[in-house]
Amino acid sequence: MKKRVLITRKRYIFLGFAMVAAAVGLLFFDGLPDATRLQADQLLLKSMKKGHYINSDQLAETIINGDPSLLLIDLRDSVQYAHYSLPNAMNIPYQKILNKDYVGYFDQDQFKVVLYSNDHLIAEQAWLLLTSKNFSNLYVLEGGLNNFFSTIIQPKEPLATADRNEFERYNTRKAAGYYFGFPMPRTVSSGTSSGISETGGILKGKKRKAITIRKKKKKKVGGC
Amino acid sequence: MKELKQTNKIFIAGIVFFSLILIGILTMKKPSLPYQMTAEEAIQLIGNKDKMVSINQLSQEGYQLIDIRNQFEYANGHIDNATNVYAADLFEPFSIRFFKQLKKDGKKILLYGKDIHEASDSWMILSQLGFDNIYYLKEGYNGYQLLQAKKSLASLKEPEKPTLDYANFFVEARKKMKNAAIAASAPTTKKKAFTIRKKKKKKVGGC
Numbered sequence: 232m233k234k235r236v237l238i239t240r241k242r243y244i245f246l247g248f249a250m251v252a253a254a255v256g257l258l259f260f261d262g263l264p265d266a267t268r269l270q271a272d273q274l275l276l277k278s279m280k281k282g283h284y285i286n287s288d289q290l291a292e293t294i295i296n297g298d299p300s301l302l303l304i305d306l307r308d309s310v311q312y313a314h315y316s317l318p319n320a321m322n323i324p325y326q327k328i329l330n331k332d333y334v335g336y337f338d339q340d341q342f343k344v345v346l347y348s349n350d351h352l353i354a355e356q357a358w359l360l361l362t363s364k365n366f367s368n369l370y371v372l373e374g375g376l377n378n379f380f381s382t383i384i385q386p387k388e389p390l391a392t393a394d395r396n397e398f399e400r401y402n403t404r405k406a407a408g409y410y411f412g413f414p415m416p417r418t419v420s421s422g423t424s425s426g427i428s429e430t431g432g433i434l435k436g437k438k439r440k441a442i443t444i445r446k447k448k449k450k451k452v453g454g455c
Numbered sequence: 456m457k458e459l460k461q462t463n464k465i466f467i468a469g470i471v472f473f474s475l476i477l478i479g480i481l482t483m484k485k486p487s488l489p490y491q492m493t494a495e496e497a498i499q500l501i502g503n504k505d506k507m508v509s510i511n512q513l514s515q516e517g518y519q520l521i522d523i524r525n526q527f528e529y530a531n532g533h534i535d536n537a538t539n540v541y542a543a544d545l546f547e548p549f550s551i552r553f554f555k556q557l558k559k560d561g562k563k564i565l566l567y568g569k570d571i572h573e574a575s576d577s578w579m580i581l582s583q584l585g586f587d588n589i590y591y592l593k594e595g596y597n598g599y600q601l602l603q604a605k606k607s608l609a610s611l612k613e614p615e616k617p618t619l620d621y622a623n624f625f626v627e628a629r630k631k632m633k634n635a636a637i638a639a640s641a642p643t644t645k646k647k648a649f650t651i652r653k654k655k656k657k658k659v660g661g662c
Contacts, residue, residue: 246466268490311621363494413628
């Protein structure tokens with residue numbers, strides 16, 4: 232009887248030990264490297280759909296409307312960021328995106344995160360890496376800051392023969408450009424400025440030309 | 456006897472437990488194309504200029520050119536000696552076999568799309584899959600077309616280079632506007648002396 236009890240106790244110990252060993256084994260078995268990442272073919276398909284691009288018009292509108300869920304992230308280095316960046320943008324140089332201090336900004340689903348750099352090459356590659364880690368709600372500013380400047384801050388005037396919509400878009404962009412700090416002619420001087428008459432508000436500062444009205448002389452009408 | 460029954464139950468439970476773990480491990484989904492790099496290691500690929508090949512270097516080294524645009528674009532014109540593998544087909548078994556063969560032969564693979572952006576994603580994913588012999592074309596097919604037409608490549612932008620001096624842009628713009636305003640307002644300050652000619656009265660009269 233005593234012997235049997237001993238064996239059963241030993242069985243307990245053996246089972247317990249085996250389970251602990253298995254648990255420790257599982258701890259060290261992390262499978263394949265990065266098994267949790269999005270698979271290569273799915274990742275490429277996602278990038279080819281281009282659903283993650285946001286163009287400068289959309290971004291300008293979102294910023295001006297003050298969307299509280301927008302989070303702008305400047306991926307350039309801190310020197311370039313100090314020179315100029317979009318309003319309220321955060322600087323996370325692309326080398327640091329997976330640092331534990333910063334990864335929390337990408338690994339969330341409350342903010343709409345817009346990544347940008349000068350062009351969209353670095354932003355796109357950073358997006359690809361972050362998306363492969365299954366982070367969502369990430370967007371890329373198409374064309375980057377370069378394109379943002381050439382469309383919003385310095386928009387090209389459409390041709391005189393252009394569509395009416397194009398003129399409207401030009402006016403919207405021009406107005407957005409003033410929001411982003413392009414100097415308004417009115418604030419610079421009170422002098423006249425030609426070519427900016429397209430935007431309604433600017434006309435106020437224009438000096439009026441004194442027009443002298445010539446009086447028409449009355450023609451004497453007579454005769455038969 | 457009672458104790459023996461209990462131990463049997465525990466023993467069976469233990470066996471079930473282990474077999475569950477075993478089944479779990481054996482049926483684990485293995486990705487067909489596992490990444491050979493962790494995401495942290497892959498950061499060094501971002502903006503890596505060593506893997507960008509300029510179109511002028513094209514003839515110097517023996518690259519195997521891969522055109523990743525779709526077949527219609529490829530049929531419309533492509534770089535000489537390029538093979539067409541559409542980006543969506545890059546991970547099909549036949550293209551992976553092709554890439555592996557090229558790697559075995561020690562050849563360099565050069566991907567290109569219409570511009571650098573089209574090729575960059577494919578390049579970055581393939582590099583993470585362990586193909587370290589893959590490069591991508593900086594100017595893309597657009598650059599090749601310009602070269603063929605003997606035009607300069609100056610119209611193509613250098614990737615990630617700021618087109619403007621953002622630091623001084625607004626200051627400059629303000630200055631420029633001020634100058635323009637002064638220039639525009641200058642002539643209007645002078646009043647022109649109009650000499651009004653009096654019209655001579657026409658004599659209107661009878662017939």
